[in-house]
Amino acid sequence: MKKIAYFDSSHEMPLEMIMAAGFTPYKILGDVHQSNDPADKYLSSFFCPAARSWLTEALAHSQDWAGIIFAQGCNATNRHYDIWKVHVQTPFLHWFGAPLLDSASAKKFYRVELQRLISHLENQFDIKITSEKIKEAIGKSNEIKKKLQRLSALRAQKDIPNRDYLAAVIKCLTSPVDEVVTWLDSEITAWNSKPAFPVDKKRFLLTGGDITYVEWMDTLEDCGIRIVRDDLSVGERFFATLIPDANDPLDALMEYYMNIPRPATRPTIQKRLDYLYQALGETKVDGVLSQNVKFCEPYAYDSVPVNNALKDRGYKVIHLERDFSPAADQQLANRLAAFVEMMEVGNNG
Numbered sequence: 198m199k200k201i202a203y204f205d206s207s208h209e210m211p212l213e214m215i216m217a218a219g220f221t222p223y224k225i226l227g228d229v230h231q232s233n234d235p236a237d238k239y240l241s242s243f244f245c246p247a248a249r250s251w252l253t254e255a256l257a258h259s260q261d262w263a264g265i266i267f268a269q270g271c272n273a274t275n276r277h278y279d280i281w282k283v284h285v286q287t288p289f290l291h292w293f294g295a296p297l298l299d300s301a302s303a304k305k306f307y308r309v310e311l312q313r314l315i316s317h318l319e320n321q322f323d324i325k326i327t328s329e330k331i332k333e334a335i336g337k338s339n340e341i342k343k344k345l346q347r348l349s350a351l352r353a354q355k356d357i358p359n360r361d362y363l364a365a366v367i368k369c370l371t372s373p374v375d376e377v378v379t380w381l382d383s384e385i386t387a388w389n390s391k392p393a394f395p396v397d398k399k400r401f402l403l404t405g406g407d408i409t410y411v412e413w414m415d416t417l418e419d420c421g422i423r424i425v426r427d428d429l430s431v432g433e434r435f436f437a438t439l440i441p442d443a444n445d446p447l448d449a450l451m452e453y454y455m456n457i458p459r460p461a462t463r464p465t466i467q468k469r470l471d472y473l474y475q476a477l478g479e480t481k482v483d484g485v486l487s488q489n490v491k492f493c494e495p496y497a498y499d500s501v502p503v504n505n506a507l508k509d510r511g512y513k514v515i516h517l518e519r520d521f522s523p524a525a526d527q528q529l530a531n532r533l534a535a536f537v538e539m540m541e542v543g544n545n546g
């Protein structure tokens with residue numbers, strides 16, 4: 198089954214529409230191991246390096262995709278769309294205007310955007326996207342979300358390396374849906390048979406921008422940190438809630454996408470905090486690790502009020518700005534190791 202790739206700075210793309218159209222949804226995540234030189238011909242280097250990597254991937258691989266959909270997210274989305282229109286070869290390029298707000302008029306607009314996406318897909322690929330097909334896609338999407346909920350809950354109970362969790366979520370966002378459903382079953386069985394959570398690791402919640410490569414998770418591992426909760430889009434935001442039942446599947450999608458835990462690119466900060474408080478209430482952690490990749494303004498700006506609010510509630514919080522590189526960052530590792538050490542001193546003293 199051919200892929201339709203999507204540019205999504207958060208979890209705004211209604212990928213059930215891609216499934217209902219008979220394609221595999223493929224989230225573009227770039228490749229941190231490849232130089233961004235191809236994208237840098239079109240974008241300044243102070244642009245977010247994650248999104249520049251997505252352009253690099255598209256320039257190299259767009260011929261493998263039946264089309265590309267942009268879901269409105271951070272400011273990078275708009276600028277990239279303008280550039281991709283001209284420089285990325287694809288037979289199908291669509292802008293999905295996911296609204297920033299969740300007001301009554303925004304909900305109305307969301308439905309209009311869903312209809313516009315359906316029409317464009319139907320005309321381009323000579324298909325019919327029926328309500329039944331969308332409902333079937335919603336069913337499969339919910340199946341994956343439920344299995345990911347079960348899998349991710351094992352992080353706090355079993356010896357699951359940070360990279361294994363991130364690799365699992367990335368697989369779910371980039372692989373054929375039916376393959377993912379079967380694979381998740383075997384992964385849940387495998388994780389369940391792992392040893393108990395290691396006594397020498399600290400439990401952390403990870404918040405901020407998306408981590409898109411497993412090497413960064415290894416750095417946390419080396420510092421004695423295990424991520425047991427998160428609010429990332431390549432993470433819990435993707436499966437925290439299920440798509441509700443509704444007679445009209447467009448209403449179900451609208452309700453779902455407008456009520457998932459909020460990223461920094463959507464108001465309000467309080468709504469983003471609500472999910473963090475909920476996660477921290479459900480799972481006991483030793484600390485909170487907040488981070489953003491360099492030049493990511495939404496998460497950098499948001500981190501100050503979000504982290505202050507968490508500190509006010511007594512949580513131990515560290516914020517880091519990181520590079521977009523698979524190489525181990527020793528300065529960052531030193532800061533994290535010192536933070537963990539201070540926790541131990543605090544606990545013992």
Ligand code: SF4
Pocket residue numbers: 206245246247248271272273406407462490492493494495496
């Ligand atoms: S890392 Fe930040 S700036 Fe880059 S795409 Fe994501 S939200 Fe946008």
